[in-house]
């Protein structure tokens with residue numbers, strides 16, 4: 001297990017992740033606040049009503065709980081994560097009537113095809129050993145007409161990007177180019193693909209056609 005994955009499994013990180021780690025690290029990486037990311041996630045996923053939502057690699061539930069506030073009765077957010085420490089923190093800090101947490105591996109999701117109205121994965125694909133398999137799993141469990149949204153790392157296609165990629169790789173983090181996820185989404189038949197880049201982060205969302 002590499003350094004990045006070990007860090008995510010550490011109870012000490014889970015303890016400070018939502019209030020200190022995420023706001024600081026993601027602000028440096030993207031110039032955006034957690035509040036902005038959360039509000040944009042609601043818009044990108046077009047959350048409303050009694051939808052079923054999957055928050056993949058949910059960490060301590062910091063997005064899952066927030067997103068669940070936009071659903072009505074019958075709606076539910078399932079947060080899935082691999083780290084027991086993160087899931088314990090999610091259960092302690094981010095429980096609610098329309099959110100629940102399950103342990104699992106993003107690469108082999110324990111859900112039937114087309115289970116969810118909306119599927120998201122924020123700030124995690126660069127940690128997952130086979131991120132493209134995880135992205136394909138997200139698409140598999142999304143119903144026709146549903147929305148998918150990710151945020152992940154970004155590298156420029158220049159010398160700085162090459163050096164950054166090598167430096168990140170030492171800790172087990174991957175930096176993705178501009179094309180990987182839009183191309184994967186397009187190859188899977190998704191439409192309305194939109195990508196926004198902020199510093200070292202990219203945000204991509206799309207619709208699975210009816």
Ligand SMILES: C[S@@+](CC[C@H](N)C(=O)[O-])C[C@H]1O[C@@H](n2cnc3c(N)ncnc32)[C@H](O)[C@@H]1O
Pocket residue numbers: 008009022056057058059060062063080081082083086104105106107121122123124127128129
């Ligand atoms: C940086 S946190 C992101 C938490 C939250 N989504 C956010 O945006 O703040 C990354 C999470 O990915 C989880 N993770 C890494 N590999 C995973 C895998 N293969 N399956 C499920 N979760 C995984 C880690 O346990 C960690 O909680």
